[in-house]
Amino acid sequence: MSGVMLQSCAACGHSWQFRRATCPACGSPSFGEVEAGGGGTVWSVTTVLRAPLPELDVPGGFGIALVKLDEGPRIMCRTAAGLAIGDRVQVAVEDDGMPRAVRAGSELEDAGSG
Amino acid sequence: MAYLTGVAVTAFGKHPGRGPVDLMEEAALSALADAGLPREAVDGLVSGYATTYPHLMMGTVMAERLAIRPRHAHQAQVGGATGAVGIILARHLIAAGACRHVLVVGGENRLTGQSRDDAVKTLAGVGHPIHEVPLGASIPAYYALVAARYLHETGASEADLAELAVLMRRHAAAHPGAQLAKPITVADVMASKPIATPLKFLDCCPISDGAAAVIVSAEPMGAAAIRLAGWGEAHTHQHVSEMPDDLGLGAKLAAAQAFETAGRSPADMRLLGLYDSFTPTLAIFIEALGYAQLGQAGAAARDGRFSRDGALPLNLHGGLMSYGHPGVAGFLAHVVEMVRQMRGEAGERQVADAPLAYCHADGGVFSSHAGFVLERTA
Numbered sequence: 311m312s313g314v315m316l317q318s319c320a321a322c323g324h325s326w327q328f329r330r331a332t333c334p335a336c337g338s339p340s341f342g343e344v345e346a347g348g349g350g351t352v353w354s355v356t357t358v359l360r361a362p363l364p365e366l367d368v369p370g371g372f373g374i375a376l377v378k379l380d381e382g383p384r385i386m387c388r389t390a391a392g393l394a395i396g397d398r399v400q401v402a403v404e405d406d407g408m409p410r411a412v413r414a415g416s417e418l419e420d421a422g423s424g
Numbered sequence: 425m426a427y428l429t430g431v432a433v434t435a436f437g438k439h440p441g442r443g444p445v446d447l448m449e450e451a452a453l454s455a456l457a458d459a460g461l462p463r464e465a466v467d468g469l470v471s472g473y474a475t476t477y478p479h480l481m482m483g484t485v486m487a488e489r490l491a492i493r494p495r496h497a498h499q500a501q502v503g504g505a506t507g508a509v510g511i512i513l514a515r516h517l518i519a520a521g522a523c524r525h526v527l528v529v530g531g532e533n534r535l536t537g538q539s540r541d542d543a544v545k546t547l548a549g550v551g552h553p554i555h556e557v558p559l560g561a562s563i564p565a566y567y568a569l570v571a572a573r574y575l576h577e578t579g580a581s582e583a584d585l586a587e588l589a590v591l592m593r594r595h596a597a598a599h600p601g602a603q604l605a606k607p608i609t610v611a612d613v614m615a616s617k618p619i620a621t622p623l624k625f626l627d628c629c630p631i632s633d634g635a636a637a638v639i640v641s642a643e644p645m646g647a648a649a650i651r652l653a654g655w656g657e658a659h660t661h662q663h664v665s666e667m668p669d670d671l672g673l674g675a676k677l678a679a680a681q682a683f684e685t686a687g688r689s690p691a692d693m694r695l696l697g698l699y700d701s702f703t704p705t706l707a708i709f710i711e712a713l714g715y716a717q718l719g720q721a722g723a724a725a726r727d728g729r730f731s732r733d734g735a736l737p738l739n740l741h742g743g744l745m746s747y748g749h750p751g752v753a754g755f756l757a758h759v760v761e762m763v764r765q766m767r768g769e770a771g772e773r774q775v776a777d778a779p780l781a782y783c784h785a786d787g788g789v790f791s792s793h794a795g796f797v798l799e800r801t802a
């Protein structure tokens with residue numbers, strides 16, 4: 311379970327992340343709340359060396375990626391270092407409420423070691 | 425018909441002890457003097473906002489400070505595109521017969537009026553309050569994501585982007601009002617400290633104090649008539665998460681309208697004033713407008729295309745990256761430089777001849793676009 315909630319249109323099948331009253335693709339008010347599978351591809355990624363709030367600063371910086379989910383929407387995630395555009399990732403919302411993208415397959419290793 | 429009849433810009437940098445209203449007042453009075461207009465002739469006023477003085481009614485604040493009673497006044501907020509949207513709106517007010525002389529003014533003490541942390545935090549707020557800002561994203565981070573994507577799609581290098589920073593610095597050296605005039609090289613840009621990869625310190629514009637003003641009138645005032653010949657806007661998204669896959673789409677849509685309403689083509693332009701908050705902003709605009717092949721903006725700059733004696737001189741005052749960026753006044757400074765160049769008043773920065781020019785700005789993260797064609801008609 312990714313914990314990433316999407317809205318998905320019953321009329322045209324389009325999915326999106328930012329909450330709306332109607333489908334941005336076709337205008338239909340008929341949509342459901344669905345949980346994303348979590349699979350996706352890195353659309354872009356940066357390592358931020360200077361956070362906008364001091365309490366968010368992490369020594370050595372922190373990664374932020376835009377991930378194109380398999381369901382369609384592009385969403386912003388935290389990442390560890392080392393991801394590149396085009397990499398397959400798995401996204402899951404962590405305890406701090408932030409979605410985190412890790413290289414696909416590595417979340418299984420984490421589960422195995424934990 | 426609408427004409428740019430009065431322009432003024434303060435020096436950008438530090439103006440300690442002076443607030444946004446003080447700085448905007450100086451620019452507005454200078455623009456009136458430039459137009460040769462008495463202040464009571466101003467019957468329309470579009471003011472910018474100031475992050476150091478958040479106010480619900482800055483338009484009225486400025487009207488009171490200038491002791492004028494315009495028939496229309498309001499505060500516009502479209503981020504970095506505010507000045508461009510304000511000028512286009514002034515044209516619409518004039519075309520509608522509502523006003524004859526519209527003052528568009530912006531300025532603030534963004535550098536000395538707050539801490540750098542506060543400035544960065546305020547600007548980060550253009551991001552999504554639930555899905556982006558809490559992740560620690562900042563304005564440089566949003567633009568870094570676009571920059572990384574741009575480099576991936578085009579094959580351009582970070583050194584190519586650096587060429588644009590070097591060019592802006594070289595142009596700024598010829599303007600006494602510029603905040604940053606010390607020459608830099610591509611190696612300096614590459615060696616500057618990383619902010620959000622691939623953006624380094626010298627890929628980013630500075631934070632500045634300063635103000636600028638432009639008066640848009642129903643008829644020309646001085647010897648040179650600079651007509652606002654065409655205009656276009658596009659508002660494709662707010663948040664980078666929902667930015668179109670085509671990074672240049674907003675710029676293309678706004679520019680297409682501007683050239684169509686002007687009855688001109690991009691190839692007719694002889695001077696460019698493009699928003700340059702970060703080196704990739706400038707590269708994406710240059711390429712979306714067709715002034716370089718995809719991924720080739722930096723190479724074209726290196727080859728001299730955008731230099732004062734090149735085919736398409738660009739931001740001859742040094743742009744946001746080196747003249748400086750105090751918010752709304754940042755892009756208005758581009759417009760001031762364009763008008764001075766088109767009038768032939770730019771002194772040692774003067775280009776040979778520039779009867780047609782294109783100006784373009786974005787607000788947010790390539791979110792709001794406004795572009796216009798200027799044409800010298802007399």
Ligand SMILES: [Zn+2]
Nearest residue numbers: 319322333336
């Ligand atoms: Zn739909």
